[in-house]
Amino acid sequence: MRRRLINSTLAVVLVVIAVFGVSLVIVETRTISNSAQERVNSEAVRLASIVDSRLISDERVTGEVLREQVDIERYARIEIPGRAPIEVGTRPKGDVIRAEEDGEEGEKVTVEEPRTAVTQEVGRTLLIIGGVALLAIVAAVLLAVRQANRLASPLTDLAETAERLGSGDPRPRHRRYGVPELDRVADVLDSSAERIARMLTAERRLAADASHQLRTPLTALSMRLEEITVTDDLDTVKEEATIALTQVERLTDVVERLLTNSRDPRTGSAVSFDLDEVIKQQVEEWRPAYRSAGRAIVSSGKRHLKAVGTPGAVAQVLAALIENSLMHGGGTVALRTRVTGNQAVIEVTDNGPGVPADLGARIFERTISGRNSTGIGLAVARDLAEADGGRLEMLQAQPPVFGLFLSRQQPSQDDATGTDSGKDGETGKDAGHGKGTKHDQAGRGAGPHRDGQTVR
Structure with a gap:
């Protein structure tokens, strides 16, 4: 019975974790990807506004000037009409997150960020979710074991009481377990034990009286x-x-x-x-x-x-x-x-x-x-x-x-x-x-x- 209780509780917990865990992973992955895309978009808009302001005020627009405005992990490309493209940072390889923004002075700003950062963040999130799920499973197992012992031990004890009662030992044990249904069974067994004890006492007394009379x-x-x-x-x-x-x-x-x-x-x-x-x-x-x-x-x-x-x-x-x-x-x-x-x-x-x-x-x-x-x-x-x-x-x-x-x-x-x-x-x-x-x-x-x- 203990094994069945533990297995059933663990199965319920695993189903709950599977349903909610997968949904949470999907939601978190999408949230992280959208957040990364929004950051790159914001970076492109900000960089385009900086270039616009410098062009309007006839200030120089060079890579050295814009390098301080671009995150070190990102790559930026500014294309100004009639000028050579300006590149800031190292262009990432592989899968990237890209954002393009057109400025008011006709320039085009492109910002790229490697998707590895998103992947790493998704991995950290999955690790956290997995850790929480593991803790939930451990807690569920411990709770299932405790609940199984709480239910199985009284049943084992009641079985021993019934066996003692059937073997001719009608002493009531007066044990209660805090579970109304099990306490009811214990009450019935104790009442039966007392009745059997009275019957046995009466039988022994009758035998003694008969022999003497x-x-x-x-x-x-x-x-x-x-x-x-x-x-x-x-x-x-x-x-x-x-x-x-x-x-x-x-x-x-x-x-x-x-x-x-x-x-x-x-x-x-x-x-x-x-x-x-x-x-x-x-x-x-x-x-x-x-x-x-x-x-x-x-x-x-x-x-x-x-x-x-x-x-x-x-x-x-x-x-x-x-x-x-x-x-x-x-x-x-x-x-x-x-x-x-x-x-x-x-x-x-x-x-x-x-x-x-x-x-x-x-x-x-x-x-x-x-x-x-x-x-x-x-x-x-x-x-x-x-x-x-x-x-x-x-x-x-x-x-x-x-x-x-x-x-x-x-x-x-x-x-x-x-x-x-x-x-x-x-x-x-x-x-x-x-x-x-x-x-x-x-x-x-x-x-x-x-x-x-x-x-x-």
Whole structure:
């Protein structure tokens, strides 16, 4: 492109110089020739008037007298009737410029000048014109090179930007070139780079969230399958298989919500559900893991609370907090429910060392972790809580207390009575029958997710 710009500019300049230069040479040549002829004519008239004046006053007219009146480069011939011709100077050879003038006393004055003087002057003029044309060509080349660089360099830079963008480096360069059209292209490329960067960030975040959200159901599923492999009791196998199917349903629900990105309560996925069911389900799911670690997990607080949200998402938030306590905490993990205003709060606490002071509220930032972990568990949990219209906060650092705040919906009197009766029945089963407790665990594990599927 640079070469084309330079060649085109140079061609235009050469055409202009050719058109105007030739015309100027012709005009100047004619002007110089006419000026030389006029000078010779003037010289002849002047010399004739001198001869006339001397003849009228009867003065001598000789070559010595007239030599001072004639330019040294010119030749003059004066022919006076009845006298010998008078010659002044050397008669030039070759092409000459001649002028003749007749005087009042009958004399004839002839003045000649060699045309070489005109030729020399024309040559000097042509040399000047050629020098000016050469300077114009040099200036045009320099200007063309500068303009070509000004236009070609930004295009090369924009091409590199587009290549970087296509190779997966979406960082905007924010370079402008002072050319409106090129700046417009740069604006579009920078906007595209920012959009691609946001898309890539969202994709990476989705992949990280998916891996973290899928890990908990898979862990719970693997624990249930391990329970099946170590028992020979058919009833236990059936119960554990039922719970494992519940985990598969949770896993399917997680995948569907990740694919459809339907975390916003406005999409219709938020429902009114019983917090007790979700809490009991999580306690039962994580109890084997805590028992293996020599620790306990318990629940307490206000019962029969209803909250508005997505049961599966709330279960994942609690699972993230419980898993976090298992990995980084110590002692007994307690889930406590309470009411504050129009919100239901689930607090998760343990007896561990708590959150380091240098982390503080940054514990919810991605890649921030006090131990060798991914650093996205609490960040994903907070996102899930906020997507359900709630919030997740760290209420206390040492010992650690995390609170999940959800919108609360007061149940009707009939619903409350029925719920109380059902809960009492479950309590009786738990107190009186060990096998009944197992069946209740299966029912509680499946309950919230089956409700969620019905709503879906």
